[in-house]
Amino acid sequence: MSMAEGDLAVAEMAFVRRATIAPRRPPAAMTGPIAWLRANLLSTPFNIALTVLIMLLLAWAIPEILRFLVIDAVWSGNDRDACLWTVQHREIGACWPFVWERLPYFIYGSYPIPQRWRVDVFFLMLAVGVVWLLWLKAPRRDLGAIYFFIVLPVVSYILLTGWSAIGLEPVDTVLWGGVLVTIVVASVGIVFSLPLGIILALGRRSRMPVVRTLSVIFIEFVRGVPLITVLFMAGVMLPLFVPEQYSPDKLVRALVGIAIFASAYMAEVVRAGLQAIPRGQYEGAMAVGLGYAQMMRLVVLPQALTVTIPNIVNTYIGLFKDTTLVFIVGIFDLLRTIEVARIDPKWATPVTSTTGYAVAAIFYVVFCYGMSRYARAMEMRLAKGGRR
């Protein structure tokens, strides 16, 4: 670098730069893939050992998974013989014909085949509702809320259980199974837990001692016990508490249990959101003369719910996973249909179980991961909006 007078910085008191220094590229050793490798993976002996270990692990795990799911997998066949090892084909991977054949069972359970179009309509309506509510740029999202929380439940109920008056043949809930049941249970949980949770949260913050006490007792009781016990309670105790002629069917009992459980957890999430709203909002609303209900509906709740959307979605992810517990009270959700199918002697091979679990895993990962990406996107959006 040339040093002209005036460019030289000396320990003298005065200095003025004559020529601006243009930015330069960093030295080669600093950037580029080699430098990155060195910094991130190979910086210390310990790091090097760790990197080697993990690469060995991945070198074993990834090919193994690919082998099972794709390379050595069987893609067509009619029964177990297709998926047993033979002299020519010693390593067997996933038994996909098992999945293809049982797929309708996994999705609809034992729902009568000519009526399955009703289930498809239900799925479609649900998808419409979800997109309408979650897509922030959708028009008239308040109508979307009414659709999702009021219209959809009523129509779905009629559609799925049937109503002879309009020509929809009744279908007993015993026949429902698989993805249909999982989605129904999760949806009921979601649809009921939010309004109930809001009521409970407001109740817990109420100044009326009776209301507050009842809310606290309910919330802490339900949150303190395992979901299994709530399902058992709903399953065995609900028929006891109602007169004999109204005894609810098994699915309804499980739905009640799930709804109660989810509401208690949602209540805490909503409460945290309410606490995050500054007092000034409440005071401002009261100052312009809004009554309690109006203040909540127009000012406080919209803000509280928006702030806690990531937490609400996280609770829904938990709820979605918790739907598998209805398995234990005899409801045929997706997991149970897979359990039933995998022990079918027609498909009994050493790989059937793992194939079945793989299908379940893919289903849940897709849904839950999808929900968590949405939650994270919302979080970032909210963080951006809040920053001035």
Place this chain on the structure above:
Amino acid sequence: MTADENSGSLLKPGRLRTETAVELIELNKWYGDFHVLRDINLKVRGGERIVICGPSGSGKSTMIRCINRLEEHQGGQIFVDGVEVTADLKKIDEIRREVGMVFQHFNLFPHLTVLENCTLAPIWVRKMPKSEAEEVALHYLTRVKIPEQANKYPGQLSGGQQQRVAIARALCMNPKIMLFDEPTSALDPEMVKEVLETMVALAHDGMTMLVVTHEMGFARQVANRIVFMDEGQIVEANVPEEFFAHPQHERTKLFLSQILR
């Protein structure tokens, strides 16, 4: 450094070994592709007070953070009291013992009392017995005029008090050089004065100081030299009288017009 050497020199800053406290030679640093420090040359003599100013993003904080290796430089050399700042951990430890730093956001340890904040490093780094460390701490807390807060927690103090504790905490290690990274930028206006007064008193005791700040009043009062940085390079440097009265470079003039009212 043993405990004995410390107790004798409580009142004066540590003595420098060489004449040059800090020397930056052709200092260059990159953040990824961004050339944040360009060919910085600076020589700071013992006892000098340098004020570094400039628009945000000019690299001033980065430059002083390179001195105690909170940031790593990729080009050029840095010497602190004759010791070069490199990746050598032992040298880094040595330098950090002798260089104190005060941060914009105080960075006090909230789970320790004010006294514990100040005695932590003397006990664990200089291996002082606890009673002696507390004596030193109380001495410096008195110097910054808040000895009565010794047993409070940082969360209980005002911003100005917290920054003064931060100064006392750095002083308890008896540093030879003090670095200040925008020490008053995060304070409410009415508390800026108490911190600046503390720093002025420190200057009058002969401490070598590098201060990144916008407080031009302080600069006028105490600085030997003002260094103006922009876009990663030193644009102009001069004694305060000349700097404010006759800025030479266009950018210096622009900057001064923006911050002086």
Place this chain on the structure above:
Amino acid sequence: MPSDLPAQPRPARVVFYNDPKVRSIAYQLVLCTVVALLVYGAARNAIDNLARAQIASGFGFWNQTAGFDISQTLIEYSSRGSTYGRAFWVGLLNTLLVAGLGIVFATIIGFIVGISRLSSNWLLAKAAGGYVEIIRNLPLLLQLLFWYNAVLKALPDLRESIVIPGGLILNNRGFFLPLPVLKGGVGFFELSLLVGVGGAIAFYVWARKRQERTGQRPPVLAVTLLLVIGLPLAVFAIVGRPIGFEFPQAGRFNIAGGIEVLPEFVALLFGLSIYTAAFIAEVVRAGILAVSRGQSEAAYSLGLRPGPTQRLIVVPQAMRVIIPPLTSQYLNLTKNSSLAVAIGYPDLVQVFTGTVLNQTGQAVEVVAITMLVYLVISLVTSLLMNLYNRRMALVDR
């Protein structure tokens, strides 16, 4: 003039049904009445329905003979002599066992994974992240079924058991571990353990005092290791190795000797630990990130090395943030252990709400007792957590 004071304006009399206080009392009265009516109605129906099904009421069943076997019992239990009450305790102990061990493993794995996520080693961070993302998005029940059916049940059967040198035999009937056998002289060994631990604590206290006095820090870690591990090992050798092991021997139809660990237990323990560890990893990561970088920068600028910085500055602050959600996860693990009923591990829910309820039919009492147990565990933990929070809260103005 009756008085010289100007007439004081009186507050307007509010119509009683607009008075907020009256309204509030009215709402509450209505609510109480509705709840009371519901409870009364439910109780009446319950009594009717129970009577019709000829199911007993009350807690008399507690002392009736159980008449069923339990596959894992930590206390004395026999199907012929033990009562339902005894079965309750067996189930409860099994729950506590799997929950306790699960908490230990989940914490260890969770901390390692959580810290790894923040590592500068890109591969390690991504691998840990992958683990967390996948495990957290799969239902626990699915993971349990996978471990139980696809892994443990798929182990070879007795004749082709996997034998691990050191005395471990694995097959589809379970894991067989060596059983420690205490011989003479074991008392000295136990004593040396006590002395070692006590001595280490005493040394730590003395070392602290010495550092305060003189500034010198004695080698605490080395001495602790010596006392807690070295001393008992030495005594062990000197006294002639008073702890032997009875190794499991694979016979033709059976395995003799050793400790038998049920595959249900192993599957539940693995599943719970791995699942909860993923959540604990996130808690740990959030806690470490919560400590601002400025804290460690300030410590470094004072001359503190990374080791003491982590120990004295970062970890204490991180733990404050970590411990409340960590206890939450411990509670979740304990409640999740109830999924044992899906794979047949005899925990409290499986034994009591499962078999006992089926045999006695007394659903109300059984479910109520079970819920009470979990409630007590939850509330006690919450209480301790609140106490801890109050003590550790950073003092603010």
